[in-house]
Amino acid sequence: MKILLIGGSGQLGHELLRTRPEYVELHAPDRQALDIVDPGNICKVVANIAPDLIINCAAYTKVDQAEKDREEAFLINQTGVHNILMAIRGSTTRVLQVSTDFVFDGKSSSPYLIDSPANPLSIYGMSKWMGEQVLLEHYAEHSIIIRTAWLYSSYGTNFVKTILNLVSERDKLNIVADQIGTPTWANSLARVLWFFCSQNSLQGIYHWSDSGIASWYDFACAIMEEGLIAGLIDKPIEVVPVLTSDYPTAAQRPSYSVLDKSQTWELLGYRGDHWRESLRKMLYEYKASGAGAT
Secondary structure, X not given: OEEEEEOOOOHHHHHHHHOOOOOOEEEOOOOOOOOOOOHHHHHHHHHHHOOOEEEEOOOOOOOOHHHOOHHHHHHHHXXXXXXXXXXXXXXXXXXXXXXXXXXXXXXXXXXXXXXXXOOOOOHHHHHHHHHHHXXXXXXXXXXXXXXXXXXXXXXXXXXXXXXXXXXHHOOEEEEEOOOEEOOEEHHHHHHHHHHHHOOOOOOEXXXXXXXXXXXXXXXXXXXXXXXXHHOOOOOOOEEEEEOHHHOOOOOOOOOEOOEOOHHHHXXXXXXXXXXXXXXXXXHHHHHHOOOOOO
């Protein structure tokens, strides 16, 4: 199977490259070679590769900055999807689009179903939702949308690595405790994406994150505890739970964005690892790469 990966330089793209199945001929041009906002460029690349499937991991993900850079956020997250469809028009090339829990408003008290009404609170969330709509309205028969949440990995910049650094530098951390979701190791998501790539008959929206739920405060405490055990930090510090209202940001976040994954669980035949187990695996991998204090 010939697959074109767009956005291969990010943490999810990095994990997809690492976990590529043997049957996949994977093409992952960098942004200089493939620019999702340049219709002519993407048409040329797609014509040269002639992929059976396109995985789109490219996204504008600077959630707060997007409130100011609205045009760029929509250009990448919505228009970029349209450019992909223009490049494959007339073919049956499938598209796997990665989306986000930010399409929801966080007012639910139970995990969001795949058909729960979207109501994004931020420009980032709205732009990603509009990207979903491009596929659902114009290419639903040949597309899959996977929503995920709270991604991290040993590669790139993310919450886990930020907390590890801050714990080593400070005596106390204030972490938001009233935003609830599910941390997700990009490696586990990558493996699920490869499963979906292998299923030619699947289409529509699916959800995936690791199992369990947590607040950012819970997640930060776990990172410190597991980081100590792994030898990535020298000593524990005080972690203080605070309210979102104490630390206002440019973009509003959903206060609850747990995704219902029952449909994906049924397809896979398993529920995936609990987020804390995935975190532990990632931290030991990170240590093995030469990172850490000890």
